[in-house]
Amino acid sequence: MNQKQYQGYLIDLDGTLYRGIEVIPGAVHFMKRLVERNIPYLYLTNNSSRLPEQVAEHLRSFGLPATPEQVYTSAMATAQYVQKNHPGSKVLVIGEEGLRHALTEVGMTIIDRDYKKGHLQTFIEPDVVVAGIDRSFDYEKCKRASLAIQDGATYIATNVDRVLPTEEGYLPGSGTINIAISHASNTKPIVIGKPETIILQYAMEILNMKPDETLIVGDNLETDILTGVRGGVDTLMVTTGVHSRQDVETYNITPTFVVDHLDQWEI
Amino acid sequence: MNQKQYQGYLIDLDGTLYRGIEVIPGAVHFMKRLVERNIPYLYLTNNSSRLPEQVAEHLRSFGLPATPEQVYTSAMATAQYVQKNHPGSKVLVIGEEGLRHALTEVGMTIIDRDYKKGHLQTFIEPDVVVAGIDRSFDYEKCKRASLAIQDGATYIATNVDRVLPTEEGYLPGSGTINIAISHASNTKPIVIGKPETIILQYAMEILNMKPDETLIVGDNLETDILTGVRGGVDTLMVTTGVHSRQDVETYNITPTFVVDHLDQWEI
Numbered sequence: 208m209n210q211k212q213y214q215g216y217l218i219d220l221d222g223t224l225y226r227g228i229e230v231i232p233g234a235v236h237f238m239k240r241l242v243e244r245n246i247p248y249l250y251l252t253n254n255s256s257r258l259p260e261q262v263a264e265h266l267r268s269f270g271l272p273a274t275p276e277q278v279y280t281s282a283m284a285t286a287q288y289v290q291k292n293h294p295g296s297k298v299l300v301i302g303e304e305g306l307r308h309a310l311t312e313v314g315m316t317i318i319d320r321d322y323k324k325g326h327l328q329t330f331i332e333p334d335v336v337v338a339g340i341d342r343s344f345d346y347e348k349c350k351r352a353s354l355a356i357q358d359g360a361t362y363i364a365t366n367v368d369r370v371l372p373t374e375e376g377y378l379p380g381s382g383t384i385n386i387a388i389s390h391a392s393n394t395k396p397i398v399i400g401k402p403e404t405i406i407l408q409y410a411m412e413i414l415n416m417k418p419d420e421t422l423i424v425g426d427n428l429e430t431d432i433l434t435g436v437r438g439g440v441d442t443l444m445v446t447t448g449v450h451s452r453q454d455v456e457t458y459n460i461t462p463t464f465v466v467d468h469l470d471q472w473e474i
Numbered sequence: 475m476n477q478k479q480y481q482g483y484l485i486d487l488d489g490t491l492y493r494g495i496e497v498i499p500g501a502v503h504f505m506k507r508l509v510e511r512n513i514p515y516l517y518l519t520n521n522s523s524r525l526p527e528q529v530a531e532h533l534r535s536f537g538l539p540a541t542p543e544q545v546y547t548s549a550m551a552t553a554q555y556v557q558k559n560h561p562g563s564k565v566l567v568i569g570e571e572g573l574r575h576a577l578t579e580v581g582m583t584i585i586d587r588d589y590k591k592g593h594l595q596t597f598i599e600p601d602v603v604v605a606g607i608d609r610s611f612d613y614e615k616c617k618r619a620s621l622a623i624q625d626g627a628t629y630i631a632t633n634v635d636r637v638l639p640t641e642e643g644y645l646p647g648s649g650t651i652n653i654a655i656s657h658a659s660n661t662k663p664i665v666i667g668k669p670e671t672i673i674l675q676y677a678m679e680i681l682n683m684k685p686d687e688t689l690i691v692g693d694n695l696e697t698d699i700l701t702g703v704r705g706g707v708d709t710l711m712v713t714t715g716v717h718s719r720q721d722v723e724t725y726n727i728t729p730t731f732v733v734d735h736l737d738q739w740e741i
Binding site: 345350353357370379380386391 | 608609610611612613616617620621624636637642643644645646647649650651653654657658660
């Protein structure tokens with residue numbers, strides 16, 4: 208099943224290539240076929256907590272072909288957005304290593320580097336507040352972010368995934384942290400990750416691909432597939448993750464193609 | 475101005491009797507007139523952080539006549555609700571001293587008494603999760619509350635005031651904490667405080683008053699006045715706090731009476 212030769216692939220991770228600690232059957236073969244045909248691809252993830260090196264290593268542990276350069280996270284897209292639209296900014300970061308590293312890489316000044324529980328050591332007013340998953344999020348961070356936004360700082364969210372699926376259950380995700388900051392500050396964030404299209408635009412620029420040459424591969428209608436719908440990019444849904452063929456009818460979000468296994472897809 | 479002799483008064487605090495560290499002109503005289511005429515009253519507040527003794531002392535510091543028995547907080551109403559509907563419950567509390575004390579007073583078992591950063595020392599599944607303002611709220615608390623609610627615990631919010639007005643600015647309120655827990659758990663809480671009417675019903679029971687004998691006095695259309703509208707209790711709005719006469723038209727929430735100063739009200 209395939210109607211078109213796509214020149215670039217943007218591939219989701221969790222639910223598409225692996226689930227928890229298990230690789231999904233067909234995933235390794237799918238990626239090897241892309242490599243054999245020299246088709247450029249990026250692993251596209253909303254996860255902002257890890258460095259691209261860490262994501263690539265995790266993928267390689269499943270036997271999937273991945274270099275850090277083939278990983279594009281919402282943290283990296285957020286950093287690129289800040290660099291482009293707010294060059295030279297002082298940034299208050301609610302986030303983990305992946306986000307802090309990405310912002311530092313593009314030359315931003317992170318003002319809460321010396322953040323200690325209950326206090327910002329250097330009390331500089333930020334130009335931008337960036338918030339993503341942060342497992343050390345607390346009242347003080349919510350308060351600092353909210354006051355800065357109320358004072359006029361631009362508010363950017365890496366992504367708004369409601370929860371993180373883990374072995375412990377559904378834990379609070381970036382969307383939970385951002386709904387708190389958004390509610391306290393009475394301000395909606397600029398959202399970078401899927402299903403928003405900023406991450407998609409940047410990913411296509413990296414691959415040097417146009418929308419009609421690109422295919423998004425993913426398991427989630429509300430993130431992966433909706434990104435394609437909004438960005439005018441074809442989508443391949445695989446039903447090995449959160450959503451089923453039945454959900455396609457319920458959600459009113461229509462993938463270009465649906466397969467039950469990536470082996471069913473001809474590259 | 476007065477059309478009726480009310481037999482019981484339910485009186486808001488901040489914006490109605492004082493603003494920050496200043497008593498509002500007319501407030502002391504208003505309360506003294508209630509005392510002179512032997513009209514029963516309760517100070518009715520959504521603040522769940524303090525003990526009734528602390529609230530009464532704070533009021534007395536402004537020259538307002540207040541005993542702990544005349545204070546009714548959303549923490550006390552929440553405790554009463556839990557006692558009535560979930561007797562003998564094990565409760566996970568996201569909250570401060572006032573809420574913990576109120577729940578303990580009515581005989582509930584607080585299971586997170588030994589909560590240490592990152593760990594619940596006693597890992598008992600709660601029957602009920604109660605959440606209010608908690609300035610030591612963090613990711614771990616949000617996660618524990620959300621997992622317990624996903625596992626079937628009843629979810630109760632003391633109140634959902636979006637922000638706390640303070641000298642530092644508008645800080646995250648109970649509503650911000652609760653929107654995070656609610657989002658992560660995908661569950662709406664039972665709300666006890668204003669503008670919900672559970673706190674109102676309990677307050678009238680304490681005064682032994684019927685709705686048509688009671689008057690709610692407050693400055694906030696979205697909390698104080700809406701409580702009265704929903705509960706069928708007359709309201710006196712005073713424009714010394716957050717809302718003005720003009721707001722009455724904007725909000726589509728109509729107080730029974732509006733005065734600019736409590737001195738304009740005949741008791």
